Amino acid sequence: MTGITAYGAYIPRLRLQRKAIAAANAWFAPGLMGAAKGERSMANFDEDAVTLAVEAGRDCLPANDPVKDRAFVDAIYFASTTMPFSDRQNAGIVAAALNLADEISSADVTSSQRAGTSAIIAALDAVKSGRAKAPLMAAGENRKARAASSQEMAYGDAGAALAFGNGKVIAKFLGSHSLTIDFVDHFRGESEEFDYSWEERWIRDEGYTKIVPAAIKALLEKTGVAAADIAHLILQCPFARLDATLAKQCGIDPARLRDNLASNVGDAGAAHAVLMLVHALEEAKPGDKILVAQFGQGCDALLFEVTKEISELPRRNGVTGSLARRKEENNYMKFLGFNGLIELEKGMRAEVDKRTALTVLYRKNDMLMGLIGGKCRVCGTAQFPRSRICVNPNCKAVDSQDPFGFSESQGTILSWSADFLTYSMNPPNHYGMITFADGGRFMADITDVEQGQIDSGTKVRMMFRVKDVDEKRGFKRYFWKAVPA
Secondary structure, X not given: OEXXXXXXXXXXXXEEEHHHHHHHOOOOOHHHHHHXXXXXXXXXXXXXXXXXXXXXXXXXXXXXXXXXXXXXXXXXXXXXXXXXOOOOOHHHHHHHHOOOOOOOEEEEEXXXXXXXXXXXXXXXXXXXXXXXXXXXXXXEEOOOOOOOOHHHHHEOOEEEEEEEEEXXXXXXXXXXXXXXXXXXXXXXXXXXXXXXXXXXXXXXXXXXXXXXXXXXXXXXXXXXXXXXXXXXXXXXXXXXXXXXXXXXXXXXXHHHEXXXXXXXXXXXXXXXXXXXXXXXXXXXXXXXXXXXXXXXXXXXXXXXEEOHHHXXXXXXXXXXXXXXXXXXXXXXXXXXXXXXXXXXOOOHHXXXXXXXXXXHHHHOHHHXXXXXXXXXXXXXXXXXXXXXXXXXXXXXXXXXEEEXXXXXXXXXXXXXXXXXXXXXXXXXXXXXXEEEOOOOEEEEEEOOOOOOOOOOOOEEEEEEEEEEEEOOOOEEEEEEEEEEO
């Protein structure tokens, strides 16, 4: 039996209010007021598609020891249309942050809104063929849009992840059907930052209305499943009430449609159908059939049946937990600044060469990307970074360090600063000494925090974030930061 074995999701905590977008642009685009309802998820300045996918992957693959507990994963597929690197495998960055083994296959899946569902199909095919036993697919999206555009109101940032395998699956894979049609509803050229969209009526009437039902009907016929048997219909659709019309065309009760999360997340692009699938799995019961359809230069349609194993799966933070971890944001200028849509005067302290030594990155990859330190085999003392000599003054054993992952260890702030003098995209710059219960300490940036929110003794967890951006060379450097638990 092939199918989904686990799921995870991550939505940034910031929720930009659409009324703030509309109010800021009312002088130029007063029509936006008609769409100024609800909120959209907003990535922090140090988040991107990769970090969103990493957090979703951590939620999907919880671990006490990230090195040993995730050793079973033997393939990774990363789906996004906003990958930070065009010629560096982004899936490899996600794998390194999750402490996956070197002996895995990996692939980036991109250039289409169907990238998320295409990655799911690829992972399932790998399991069915025997090429992989336990692949992971992770999706993350952090799309930019022009100021005062409808896309700016509609888009949202999020990540989602699914693990696959045979045996004890929580959702059995029943089949899929794909249509590949070069119907261009929108596109983004190689040198462009923003999507260019075509006329909405054309997309609705010639695209969604004709292509999506054809794929769904073909899938139902192929699998022999009746439309009336569908318990959850996942259909990412930007047009209000069109999803209900499409459901009726396919003979599926519109009441079976899942919430598309438009009011509180927005459209997370290639990650959105996966995000909605995770949300459905959080609430699904054994026997429920879930149909997922994703439009984009054609359509992917997939069908799953939830098994009794879902009741045995430990609870994830998932979509529900991420939605609860929410901070309302009304500062539209902050949103523009975080996304590089306005040029801020960063000051002289930001004028440093941020070139990354790629040799050091390679040699210390497990430490920098996976937050791997060491643990002494003799006395059990953990330390970061790993060294030849144990830091325990009563031990000092030589060459006794085994790899020990700190990414999943809870930390405590020992001392801290809120610094207005050093450059930060979101001042003040919070940083401090973080200590861990198993031993080990190091100085780390503290993010997702407001002034006055932390103090010595505050519990934190580590999160994978963008550390620096070398704008001169187009290189992003990642590391781990502390976040209030």
